[in-house]
Amino acid sequence: MINPTTAFRLIRIQRVLLRYGLDEFVFNLHLFRPLRYLTYLSPSYFLGKRKGSRGERLRKALEDLGPIFVKFGQILSTRQDLLPPDIGEELSRLQDNVPPFADDLARQIIESSLEVPIEEVFSTFSPSPLASASVAQVHTATLHTGEDVVVKVLRPGIEKIINSDVGLLYTLAELANKYWGEAKRLKPLDVVKEFDHTIHDELDLVREAANASQLRRNFEHSEHLYVPDVYWDYTRQNVMVMERIYGTPIGKIDQLREKGVDLKLLAERGVEIFFAQVFRDNFFHADMHPGNIFASDDAKYLAVDFGIMGSVTLEDQRYLAENFLAFFQRDYLRVAQLHIESGWVPKETRVDEFESAIRAVCEPIFEKPLKEISYGHLLLRLFQTARRFDMEVQPQLVLLQKTLLNIEGLGRQLYPDLDLWQTAKPYLEEWYKNKVGPKATFNKLKEHLPMMGEKLPELPEMMYQVLSDASKGELEVKWRSAQLEEIKQQMAKNHRKSIMAICGGSLLISAAVILGLDGFSPLMLGDAPLTTWVLGVLGGILLFNALD
Structure with a gap:
């Protein structure tokens, strides 16, 4: 049930869309082109409310509808390669030019x-x-x-x-x-x-x-x-x-x-900043549209507006890094395996089929500059692949995906010949070496050495206690496992069902025996003794529950 507040908000949205004649956008979609004649029934058509270009009307409507709609327009404005020029130019004004308050x-x-x-x-x-x-x-x-x-x-x-x-x-x-x-x-x-x-x-x-x-x-x-x-x-x-x-x-x-300003250097630094924030610091600016980013004359980024920041779990961070590296190395089998290991696609997914689908999507875009890549087509193919393999959306990664889309859009505007993959690959390789390789192992050992030194004197006494308890037969091992608990619960459930099945069967047999006894004349219900009915019904209920 839609509450009154939501209903009024929907009505207001409809009024704003009509006020700015945005039914034009709906009927220009391929799906609705057969119904374009309905535009003649729109009030805005007869009342002449379509003043201004379509981009201007869309921008003003988003401004009137409020912050969430403005943010949607800001996200779109970073991808002007996917928008008609007139709409992209108007939406870019939403970045820092929304009508002010008094x-x-x-x-x-x-x-x-x-x-x-x-x-x-x-x-x-x-x-x-x-x-x-x-x-x-x-x-x-x-x-x-x-x-x-x-x-x-x-x-x-x-x-x-x-x-x-x-x-x-x-x-x-x-x-x-x-x-x-x-x-x-x-x-x-x-x-x-x-x-x-x-x-x-x-x-x-x-x-x-x-x-x-x-x-x-x-x-x-x-x-x-x-x-x-x-x-x-x-x-x-x-x-x-x-x-x-x-x-x-x-x-x-x-x-x-x-x-x-060196635009190539600026574009490359943008990519490096993104990966440094995500993989080095795990703390990234998640609202990097052009209204929030400035550049100095020596190609240094100057950031403002830090209201939306993002981070990921360490597990997701590792999976993401490995995915990027495998992708840059065109190791599509590893990409497929990582998606299954992380639970982003179902465990029963066939790895070979998933690998083949990923290769078909990704291979055509390698070794191409940004200006030659159709991201509209690429996104469509990715959505189709996700649907085919029942790939679930990861809500905790939505901010990261949005930010990556913004960074790629900025790179396209600054330097369309940028090789996004080669710019990012060295940084990720260095990160992976520091986090997973021998150097990472040494650093972790060095980090935990003081704690290990503190606990070391206690080890002989602990070992003696364990061996002493074992020699006396007093050693107890306590082991808890989610899987074991689940098995125990299932066994208990099966045990209860077995008891119900035995009891139910016994009651049904008893009812049958009583019905066949000569000279047994208790209270009658129809042609059968009442006791037989009671035992039969109880036995049937228990047996039904046991089989459920």
């Missing part, structure tokens, strides 16, 4: 959070925002100590809007679970839960400031990435003050060329 309201929020007048904190403060996004907007200011800073302010009432949209996503996911055959494999409810957790983390600017501080430490002496400093004294849940950076937006390719 200047005086931003001032009120800052003063209320810091509990002092703005003039006591900043010597200058720009009331007009420098940038405005779906969740917050940014103002420039100068501290009394002379540092240039930016002040990030959450949009008022944003949590209520997000809760409404997330509730709608949950409703759609629950409906998908009930009525969509692919739901078991694609796990829509788990994906929405992951998104819910991520989007609500973005509403706490103290958490974002902590993320920025951690990432800054991870790349403190890096020549590839610079993370601005946080001013903790002026940071609250809905206000954050951070060092102001100066650079060229990564999406302004013409400006980067005019400044003589």
